[in-house]
Structures are given as structure tokens and as C-alpha cells.
Amino acid sequence: MTSAITMAEIILALDLPGQSEALKLLDRAPEVRWVKVGPILMTREGPELIRELVRRGLRVFLDLKWHDIPNTVVGAVEAARELGVSLATLHALGGADMMRAAAAAAGNQLSLVAVTVLTSHDAASYGTALGRDEVNVMEEVGRQAGNAIGAGLQGVVCSAREAALVRARIGKDSWIVVPGIRRAGDSAGDQIRTATPAEAVSAGATHLVVGRPILQATEPSAVFREMSDAAR
Numbered sequence: 001m002t003s004a005i006t007m008a009e010i011i012l013a014l015d016l017p018g019q020s021e022a023l024k025l026l027d028r029a030p031e032v033r034w035v036k037v038g039p040i041l042m043t044r045e046g047p048e049l050i051r052e053l054v055r056r057g058l059r060v061f062l063d064l065k066w067h068d069i070p071n072t073v074v075g076a077v078e079a080a081r082e083l084g085v086s087l088a089t090l091h092a093l094g095g096a097d098m099m100r101a102a103a104a105a106a107g108n109q110l111s112l113v114a115v116t117v118l119t120s121h122d123a124a125s126y127g128t129a130l131g132r133d134e135v136n137v138m139e140e141v142g143r144q145a146g147n148a149i150g151a152g153l154q155g156v157v158c159s160a161r162e163a164a165l166v167r168a169r170i171g172k173d174s175w176i177v178v179p180g181i182r183r184a185g186d187s188a189g190d191q192i193r194t195a196t197p198a199e200a201v202s203a204g205a206t207h208l209v210v211g212r213p214i215l216q217a218t219e220p221s222a223v224f225r226e227m228s229d230a231a232r
């Protein structure tokens with residue numbers, strides 16, 4: 001299936017030790033529009049950091065990967081919505097009831113995307129976790145992505161390698177958020193399945209999560225611009 005997606009947003013992953021480092025970096029990259037806050041920074045700095053990012057006009061992706069009973073996830077979704085978060089993650093394996101309840105609680109301003117199979121799993125470790133001998137990880141990603149969209153979520157998070165299959169499963173309007181983005185020549189670090197911005201977009205990505213290539217750049221602003229241009 002040919003994707004209708006022709007461009008993607010760059011989301012800067014704020015994988016930094018604390019609020020002051022995060023805000024300093026953002027001062028050096030004023031073009032950034034989307035930022036991702038994960039469990040480490042959120043646990044350290046709390047909601048005041050989110051409020052400050054929203055005050056600065058940034059769209060916040062709160063990546064806490066919720067997986068709990070529906071009532072608890074609904075409470076977390078409401079708290080994120082009240083903070084002005086634009087995008088948040090939950091686990092597709094939390095089940096249809098959890099995802100439907102979360103989607104109903106999100107309202108119009110907060111989008112929810114599902115994490116399917118964590119990229120830290122291989123077929124063997126995922127099979128062990130599920131109590132099954134053999135798991136086709138790619139098939140499982142596609143199945144869970146279908147469940148997420150069926151439950152009313154906005155999209156999924158997956159690697160560029162799975163993006164084309166996921167796009168075929170979830171149709172042209174859903175979001176596909178892809179981490180592991182590198183320019184040719186960038187260090188992969190601990191990422192295994194990397195893709196360039198252009199490759200990820202042509203596979204169907206709508207949002208590209210980028211951390212170290214921008215965070216560690218001498219000129220973060222220039223790398224952000226280069227990646228944004230390549231994602232158009």
C-alpha cells in the first residue's frame with residue numbers, strides 16, 4: 001500500500017538529567033515545536049516541567065507507556081490532559097477496555113498512541129513473556145496496532161522497520177511515531193533498527209522521535225533544521 005503521508009514532525013526527546021539542562025537545550029534550538037518527556041525526567045522534575053514547556057508554546061509528548069487497569073489509566077489521561085499534554089503513550093497489551101476508556105477520557109486536545117512490542121524484545125524474549133514457544137514479532141506488532149486503532153487511539157509507536165506494515169494495517173489517517181532516527185553517518189548508539197528521516201517518512205511515519213543526534217550536536221538548531229527538511 002502506498003502511504004499518503006508525505007511529511008513528518010520532528011519530536012525532540014528530552015533525555016537530559018534535569019529541567020535546567022532541558023530548558024538550556026531548548027534555548028539553543030528555538031525551532032523545536034514538539035518535545036518528548038519520558039519517565040526519568042518526569043520522575044525527577046514532575047508536572048512543573050510540563051507546565052513550563054507548555055508555557056513556552058511547545059507541544060509535549062508524555063511518554064510514560066501506561067499499562068494498568070482502565071480506571072487508573074483514565075486518571076492518568078485526565079491528569080495529562082489537564083496539564084496541556086498533546087500526546088501520550090499507553091501499552092496496546094493493556095487491552096481494548098483500557099484503550100477505549102483512555103481514548104474516551106482524552107478529549108480533543110490530547111492524542112494517544114499505543115506501544116506494541118518493545119524494541120528491546122526479540123522473538124524469544126517476547127515468547128517467554130507471553131508463555132508461547134514462537135512469536136512472529138512483526139505479525140504481533142501489526143495485530144496490536146490494529147487493536148489500538150480499533151479501540152479509538154490516534155496511532156502507534158513502532159520502529160521504521162515495522163512502519164510500512166503498520167501503515168497497511170491502520171489506514172492512512174492514523175499516526176505512526178518512529179524513534180531510532182539517524183542521518184547517514186550519525187552514531188547509532190544503542191539503537192539497532194535506525195532509519196533516516198526520509199526513510200521513516202516513506203515507510204509511513206508521521207512523527208519522528210530524535211534524541212542524541214540533536215542533544216549531542218554542537219549546533220542542535222542546525223541538526224533540527226536539517227532533519228525537518230529531510231522529513232518533508
Ligand code: C5P
Binds near residue numbers: 118159179181191209
Ligand atoms: O537518542 P535517540 O534518538 O536514540 O532517542 C530515541 C528516543 O526514543 C529515546 O527517548 C528512547 O527512549 C525512545 N524510544 C526508542 N525506542 C522505542 C521507544 C522509544 O528509542 N521503541
